[in-house]
Amino acid sequence: MQLFLDPILGRPLPIQDDLKPDESGNGYALRMTEANGIQFSQLARSMASLGHRYLPNEVAGKIAYLFGGNPIDVGKAIPKSYREKGHIITVFKDCILTRPYHVRRSWTQVCPLCLLNTGFAQALWELSLVTACPVHYTRLLDQCPKCFRKLTWRRPSLLECNCGMRLEGAELEAPSEAELWLSSTLFCLLSDIRMSPERGIPYAFLANLSLDVLVRLIRALGISSGPEHVSNFRPGKLTRVLSSKEAVQVVQRAFLRISDLYEDRANRFTSASLHLKEVADICIHSSQAEQEKISLLFQRVARLEKIDKSITNSFQMDMFYD
Ligand SMILES: [Zn+2]
Ligand SMILES: [Zn+2]
Incomplete structure (x- = not known):
């Protein structure tokens, strides 16, 4: 060159x-x-x-x-990654992410309608749990609808796959309310925009979390399909970057479980399908204000798991209890 x-x-x-x-x-x-x-x-x-x-x-x-x-x-x-005390930390748009698999690097996803209207790709689409476009009410696309190959940055143009397919011709699915809410909340957190408080949405309290804690919490609650217990996951499965389709499922399951936990219908799923080790870690490493926001959720998770108080004491998780 x-x-x-x-x-x-x-x-x-x-x-x-x-x-x-x-x-x-x-x-x-x-x-x-x-x-x-x-x-x-x-x-x-x-x-x-x-x-x-x-x-x-x-x-x-x-x-x-x-x-x-x-x-x-x-x-x-x-996205920029570095090692700190044995952990990989990623910084993206001034936001810190403590789990590298929350950022998509090679495998991109797009809203073809945004690309068509604005002519540029949004940084937001690189977050793994962003699955929807809050402007167009559509799901994002990470795969060519014609050749089915995953989209990368190495393509002829923003709107064209390597096979020649124009992405604006793709049929787009409609996202769920939870996906739209999460994607627009993550947009505000990534762009440092204050969110106007929403009433009537049961999970609106989650908007006050940091971007890192929010994505970790959603993934920890939704990663398992239910029959597949987190403890049975093959090595690597928990630390993999998700495809757009997988992310949709994780987000939908997480929000169903959050509302079940809040309404005390936790018998609908088993605690083994929650990534409790990660939940405990989030609990330890989040700020006081964040812990207050999610304490009720944690209490319900703890009750579901019947976590022994002597164990939670050593984890400083007293707030797990009613
Ligand atoms: Zn769009
Ligand atoms: Zn293609």
Whole structure:
């Protein structure tokens, strides 16, 4: 790629634009390669190793330089991971995520109608439990409806699959209320927008959690289908990035279980289908204000599990009790 092989940074490309406020860093790179008549794969090859399906955070400065974006903004719009005390921490749009599998990197998902209307890919779509577009009331797409291959950033353009299928022609499913609520709440948390309090929605209290605690809680409550107990999961199953379809199921199950727990209908499912170790960990590591928000939920989970008080004392989980 002679184009980028200038001794230091290459040369800025002729068509320049800044990153949009809610735009994905990789989406920005795909939009700008398309505008400049080059391929994302060429850019990825010159920036990272061959075969890369996305651009890592380390090349944010180069992308910004090539396309005229603000390097700090582009850097924030590409997930960045580092190790801290043995844990992988991911920072994305200034939000901290303590579980790497909540962020989709290679395998993207899109709202084709947003792409058609606004011309850019939203950073929000990179969060694994975001399954819906609150603007168009549709589910997101992570697979080509024609060739069934998973969508990556390495495609001809924002709206085109490698097989030539135009994504705006895809049929889109309607999301559930819970999916819409979660996706718009995560949008507000990621974009640091204050949410207007909603009344009448039983799970509205969850909006006051941090983005990290919220996604961890939903995944811990919804990851198991029920017959499949969390303790029986094969290694790796709990730490896998979910497909859009799997995420839809996790979100729907989590919200059904939350309302069952609140209405004390916990006999509808067994405690073995909740990821209790993760729930306990969330409990320990969330702030006092967050614990207060979810304490009733935790109490119900504890009652369901019949957690021994001596055990919860050592976990400092007194709030598990009525
Ligand atoms: Zn949309
Ligand atoms: Zn295709």
